[in-house]
Amino acid sequence: MVKNIIPTSLNEALELLNDRPFKIMAGGTDLMVQRRAWSQTPPEFIEDVLYIFNLEELKYIKEDKGFIVIGSTTPVEDLLHNDLTPFLLKEAIGIMASPALRHMATIAGNIGNASPAGDTLPILYVLDAIIVLESIEGIRELPINEVITGPRKHVIKQNEIIKEIKIPISVYTDSVFEKVGGRKADAISKLSFTGAVNIKDDKVLDFRIAFGAVSATILRRKEIEEKYVGLTKEELIGKVDEIVNEYDPFIRPIDDQRSNKEYRKTVALNLLKNFIITL
Amino acid sequence: MKDISTSILKIDNEEKANGSAIYVSDITIPGMYYAKTIRSTISKGNIKKITLPEMPENYTIVDYKDIPGKNVVKIIFEDQLIFAEDKVTYYGEPIFLIVGPDKIVITELEKQINIEYEEETPEFEYVNSAVHYNFKKGDAKSAFENADKIIEYEYITGYQEQLYIEPQGIVVDIDKNGKVTLTGSLQCPYYVKNAVLQALDAKDSEVRVIQAVVGGAFGGKEEFPSLTTTQLAVAAKKIGKPIKMIYEREEDMEVTTKRHPSKIYMEAAISKDSEILGFRSNVAIDAGANIGLSGVVLSRALIACTGVYTISNLEVKGDVFLTNTVPNGAYRGFGAPQMLFAVEMFMHHIAKEINVDPLELRLKYLAKQGDLTSTQGTFNDPIIMNEMVDKAMEISDYKQKKIDFAKEGVHKGIGMSWFLHGCGFTGSGESTHINALVKLRKDKENKVHILIAAVDMGQGIRTTMKKIVSKILDIPMDQTIYNLPDTDFVPDSGPTVASRTIMIVGGLVARAAKQLKEKWVDKEDITVSERYKQPEYIKWDEENFVGDAYPAYSWGVNIVEVEVCPVTFQVTLKHVWSVYDIGKAIDERIVMGQADGGIMQGIGYGYLEVMNCVDGKIAQKNVTDYIIPTSVDTPAMETVLMDNPYPLGPYGAKGAGELTLVGGAPAVALAIEEAIGNKVFNIPVTPEYIMELIKNGKN
Incomplete structure (x- = not known):
C-alpha cells in the first residue's frame, strides 16, 4: 500500500528521504495528471509520496549576494507578483497554463519533471540558474543544465530535495x-x-x-x-x-x-x- | 405583456450556478455497482481467445451472449453492435463490461484480462463505400459541355470533437419486476428507450428513460447514449443491481462519435462571359467503422451543396466510406459545416480565377424568395439576406478594411461567410420517422405541465418552452411546469436534434397552448395534445432528392477579422460580427448565448481544433492536446438578430442552434486566406498549414 506523508519541516522531509525512496510532490500539476486513475479512485502512484507543498520554510523569494533566490515550494503565481522576480521569468509565468494551475505549480516542479516543454526551463537556462539540492549529507549546487540530462531525466538523488533556485542578477537591454x-x-x-x-x-x-x-x-x-x-x-x-x-x-x-x-x-x-x- | 424576445433569467441559472443541479455523475443508488468497458486494442481482426482472471464474488463480465434481444444498436441504420462478437472493426470497440461494486477491484481485474487477436490489415482510406447518393438539377451535362472554362478544387475538413464538459454517463436501476430505469446525459430519451427495448426484447412498460441535467451535448449525445444505455440495461438484467458507467475524458474522446472528416471535390462550369453555368460536386465522408446515421449526415451535406446560392444546373454525388476507425456521428451542423466550408471557399476561388470581385459574384447568385433550392424545392419564405449582408458589412466596416488589409506589410484579413441551415429533419423525416406528439396537462391547481421529450442541454428550452406556454395562456411562468423528460410521463415529441426543438416542438406546444386556452375550465384536469402535420405545400421525394428538403431555413452572415503573425504563422482573432435571421427569438439573451458559443465552435473548427487518427487511434485524446478556443482566444463579438417571422414557428421562430456554428469555419478561413494571400483548401487552418501555404501555396 502506497503511503502518503506530509512532513512538517524540511528536516523531517530530509530524514524521510534518507530513509527510503519517495516521489516528491509540490503542487502536483504535472504528477497528478501523469498518475491519473479512474475517477473516485486514488492516483496510481507505485511509490510512497512526500507532499512538500505546505513547507512554509521553502516559500520565499529574496535577494542574496548577487542572486535572486526562490524557495522550491513557492507557487509561480507568487513570483508573478513579486518585484524581485526577473522580467523574463515573469514573462514565462504570465502565459503558463491557467490561473488555477499557477497557484499550485512551482519552478522546482518544472525541474523535477524535466520536460523539454517546461515553461520556465528556458528562462532558467538563459539566466544561468543554480539549483540548490539538499540532503541529510549537506548541500550541493549545480547549474540547471547539469541537473537535467534528458527528457524526464535529471541527476537529483533519491535522498535529495530541490531546496531553492538561485538566479544571478544580471542586466539586459x-x-x-x-x-x-x-x-x-x-x-x-x-x-x-x-x-x-x-x-x-x-x-x-x-x-x-x-x-x-x-x-x-x-x-x-x-x-x-x-x-x-x-x-x-x-x-x-x-x-x-x-x-x-x-x-x-x-x-x-x-x-x-x-x-x-x-x-x-x-x-x-x-x-x-x-x-x-x-x- | 412584453415582446416574447425580451430576455428573462434562464430557469436553470440558479441550480447550475450554485451547484445543486443533479448531473448523472451525482446520482448514487444504494448498492450500486460500477461498469468499465473492455475494448479492442487493434483496428481490425478476429478475437481468438479471451482469458479472464478468476472473478471474485459479485464481479462479472457482461458480453454479447447476455443480450436477450438483438445485438445491434437501434439507430437510423442498424449496423453497430452493442458488444463485439468474434471480430473487431476499430480500436476501442466495446467487447464486454466488467461490473462490480468496487472500482479498485475492477481496475485490478482489468489488468489481468488478456485478449488474443488474429490481426487483419485495417482500412483507413476512402475506398469502401457503404452509402452512395446522387441527384441532379437542371442539365449539368450540357452546362459542362458548353463551358468555356471548368474550375475545380478539392476541399478537406478534419475531425471535430464535441468536447461537452460533462462526459458520457448513464446510471441504470432495476426493480423487483425487472423494469429498468436509465437516467443519463442524453439528447433523445426515446431513441434510448427504443434501442433498449430492442436489445432487451422487452415490453414498452419495462423500460423507462429519464434525462439527468445535461452538461453539454452538441450532437455527441444524440445517438451515442443508445449504445451505453443498452449495454448497461443488459448488465442490469443479468446482475439485478443498479449500475453506473461514467466515461473518463480520454475514453470519451477516443471512442465516442465525432464530426465526419470529409473530402469535397467541386467543379464549376464557367461561360465565356463569366457566368456560373453549373456545379458538379463529389462528397466523401468518413463514417468510421459503422454507418449509423452517416447516411443522413451525407444527405444534409449534399443538399447544402450550393450554400445560399442559386445554381441552375447541378450534378451532386456523395459516398459514406467505412474505415476501421472510431464511428463518427452527430455534431451540431450535421454535414453542413463541411459542405458550407467548401462552397464558400469555392465561390471565392471561382471569383479569383475569373477575375471578378467575390462580393459581386456572390450577390449575383444569392438565392431569392421563389428560387429553386438545390433539390428543386422552393424557397417559399421571404429571404432577407441582402439586408443582412449590408448590415454585417456596415457594423464591421468591411469595405474599408478590405482596402486597408490589402496593403503591403499588413498581415490582417477579413473574411465573410454566408450560409443557411435547414430547420428540422431532412426531407420528410419529421412526418415519416418522427411524427412528434406533444401534450399539455392542466392540473386541478391550474398548473400547466409541458409534456415533451425535448432535452435542455444548455440551449435554454426549459426556459423558452415555459415562456411560450405562459405567454399564450397569459399565466405567470411559475404556473407552468417543465420537468426533465421521463418517458413514463411524456410522449415522444422526437429527439433534441436538427435545430427542430423550438420550431417544430415549440410550434406544437404553442398550438397545444392555444387549444388549452379554448378548453380552459378553472380547477379542472385537462390534457390536450398536438401531433406534427407536414405542411401541405412541402413535397419531398426521398429516393431522388427532389422537392423541399426542409420546411424552413434560417440564414446568417459571419464576418471574422484576423491577424496572422509572419514569424510564427499563428492566428489572432481580432473581431467577429454576425447577423442572423432565425425568424424570431423566443429569448434574445438565450439566442445570443447560442450565437457566441456557436460561432466560436465554428471558428475553432476552422482554425484551431486538430484531431488526427494515427494508425487507427485518435492522437489528441485529452483537453491538453485537443485545442479548442479559450476565453483568451475569443475576440469581441457583435451579433444582430433580424426578425423575419416564419408563419408555422411559435411567434415566428425558426431554428437557431446549428446555424450559429456552420458559418464560422469559412469566415475564418477566408480571413486567413486574405491575410496570407494564398488560397486555403483545408480546415483547420493551423499555423503548420499556413507555413506550408506560404511556402508552396497558390495565390
Whole structure:
C-alpha cells in the first residue's frame, strides 16, 4: 500500500528521504495528471509520496549576494507578483497554463519533471540558474543544465530535495520570451524561444539564446553566444544569417500530436532571426 | 405583456450556478455497482481467445451472449453492435463490461484480462463505400459541355470533437419486476428507450428513460447514449443491481462519435462571359467503422451543396466510406459545416480565377424568395439576406478594411461567410420517422405541465418552452411546469436534434397552448395534445432528392477579422460580427448565448481544433492536446438578430442552434486566406498549414 506523508519541516522531509525512496510532490500539476486513475479512485502512484507543498520554510523569494533566490515550494503565481522576480521569468509565468494551475505549480516542479516543454526551463537556462539540492549529507549546487540530462531525466538523488533556485542578477537591454502554443492560454508549448542581450555603448556585452521543445533538453549553446560578444549592434544584426545557420544543426525537434518538426524548426529559427533584426 | 424576445433569467441559472443541479455523475443508488468497458486494442481482426482472471464474488463480465434481444444498436441504420462478437472493426470497440461494486477491484481485474487477436490489415482510406447518393438539377451535362472554362478544387475538413464538459454517463436501476430505469446525459430519451427495448426484447412498460441535467451535448449525445444505455440495461438484467458507467475524458474522446472528416471535390462550369453555368460536386465522408446515421449526415451535406446560392444546373454525388476507425456521428451542423466550408471557399476561388470581385459574384447568385433550392424545392419564405449582408458589412466596416488589409506589410484579413441551415429533419423525416406528439396537462391547481421529450442541454428550452406556454395562456411562468423528460410521463415529441426543438416542438406546444386556452375550465384536469402535420405545400421525394428538403431555413452572415503573425504563422482573432435571421427569438439573451458559443465552435473548427487518427487511434485524446478556443482566444463579438417571422414557428421562430456554428469555419478561413494571400483548401487552418501555404501555396 502506497503511503502518503506530509512532513512538517524540511528536516523531517530530509530524514524521510534518507530513509527510503519517495516521489516528491509540490503542487502536483504535472504528477497528478501523469498518475491519473479512474475517477473516485486514488492516483496510481507505485511509490510512497512526500507532499512538500505546505513547507512554509521553502516559500520565499529574496535577494542574496548577487542572486535572486526562490524557495522550491513557492507557487509561480507568487513570483508573478513579486518585484524581485526577473522580467523574463515573469514573462514565462504570465502565459503558463491557467490561473488555477499557477497557484499550485512551482519552478522546482518544472525541474523535477524535466520536460523539454517546461515553461520556465528556458528562462532558467538563459539566466544561468543554480539549483540548490539538499540532503541529510549537506548541500550541493549545480547549474540547471547539469541537473537535467534528458527528457524526464535529471541527476537529483533519491535522498535529495530541490531546496531553492538561485538566479544571478544580471542586466539586459533587450529580452524576449516567445511561447508558441496551440492557443493563447492554457497550452503546452509547441516550441519556445528566449533571447536576452545586454548592449552598452553600442557594444554587445552579453548575448544569450535558448530554445524549448526543439531538442531533448532546453537548447542553449554558450560557445555560439560567445562568438558574438564584443560586436557592435549593427555587426550583430549583420551576422543574423550566420547566427541562424549556427543554431540550425542543433534544432532537432520531433513530430507529435501537437505539431510537426518542420514547423517547430522553421518557427524556432524565425523567432531567432526576428529577435536579432528587431534589436 | 412584453415582446416574447425580451430576455428573462434562464430557469436553470440558479441550480447550475450554485451547484445543486443533479448531473448523472451525482446520482448514487444504494448498492450500486460500477461498469468499465473492455475494448479492442487493434483496428481490425478476429478475437481468438479471451482469458479472464478468476472473478471474485459479485464481479462479472457482461458480453454479447447476455443480450436477450438483438445485438445491434437501434439507430437510423442498424449496423453497430452493442458488444463485439468474434471480430473487431476499430480500436476501442466495446467487447464486454466488467461490473462490480468496487472500482479498485475492477481496475485490478482489468489488468489481468488478456485478449488474443488474429490481426487483419485495417482500412483507413476512402475506398469502401457503404452509402452512395446522387441527384441532379437542371442539365449539368450540357452546362459542362458548353463551358468555356471548368474550375475545380478539392476541399478537406478534419475531425471535430464535441468536447461537452460533462462526459458520457448513464446510471441504470432495476426493480423487483425487472423494469429498468436509465437516467443519463442524453439528447433523445426515446431513441434510448427504443434501442433498449430492442436489445432487451422487452415490453414498452419495462423500460423507462429519464434525462439527468445535461452538461453539454452538441450532437455527441444524440445517438451515442443508445449504445451505453443498452449495454448497461443488459448488465442490469443479468446482475439485478443498479449500475453506473461514467466515461473518463480520454475514453470519451477516443471512442465516442465525432464530426465526419470529409473530402469535397467541386467543379464549376464557367461561360465565356463569366457566368456560373453549373456545379458538379463529389462528397466523401468518413463514417468510421459503422454507418449509423452517416447516411443522413451525407444527405444534409449534399443538399447544402450550393450554400445560399442559386445554381441552375447541378450534378451532386456523395459516398459514406467505412474505415476501421472510431464511428463518427452527430455534431451540431450535421454535414453542413463541411459542405458550407467548401462552397464558400469555392465561390471565392471561382471569383479569383475569373477575375471578378467575390462580393459581386456572390450577390449575383444569392438565392431569392421563389428560387429553386438545390433539390428543386422552393424557397417559399421571404429571404432577407441582402439586408443582412449590408448590415454585417456596415457594423464591421468591411469595405474599408478590405482596402486597408490589402496593403503591403499588413498581415490582417477579413473574411465573410454566408450560409443557411435547414430547420428540422431532412426531407420528410419529421412526418415519416418522427411524427412528434406533444401534450399539455392542466392540473386541478391550474398548473400547466409541458409534456415533451425535448432535452435542455444548455440551449435554454426549459426556459423558452415555459415562456411560450405562459405567454399564450397569459399565466405567470411559475404556473407552468417543465420537468426533465421521463418517458413514463411524456410522449415522444422526437429527439433534441436538427435545430427542430423550438420550431417544430415549440410550434406544437404553442398550438397545444392555444387549444388549452379554448378548453380552459378553472380547477379542472385537462390534457390536450398536438401531433406534427407536414405542411401541405412541402413535397419531398426521398429516393431522388427532389422537392423541399426542409420546411424552413434560417440564414446568417459571419464576418471574422484576423491577424496572422509572419514569424510564427499563428492566428489572432481580432473581431467577429454576425447577423442572423432565425425568424424570431423566443429569448434574445438565450439566442445570443447560442450565437457566441456557436460561432466560436465554428471558428475553432476552422482554425484551431486538430484531431488526427494515427494508425487507427485518435492522437489528441485529452483537453491538453485537443485545442479548442479559450476565453483568451475569443475576440469581441457583435451579433444582430433580424426578425423575419416564419408563419408555422411559435411567434415566428425558426431554428437557431446549428446555424450559429456552420458559418464560422469559412469566415475564418477566408480571413486567413486574405491575410496570407494564398488560397486555403483545408480546415483547420493551423499555423503548420499556413507555413506550408506560404511556402508552396497558390495565390
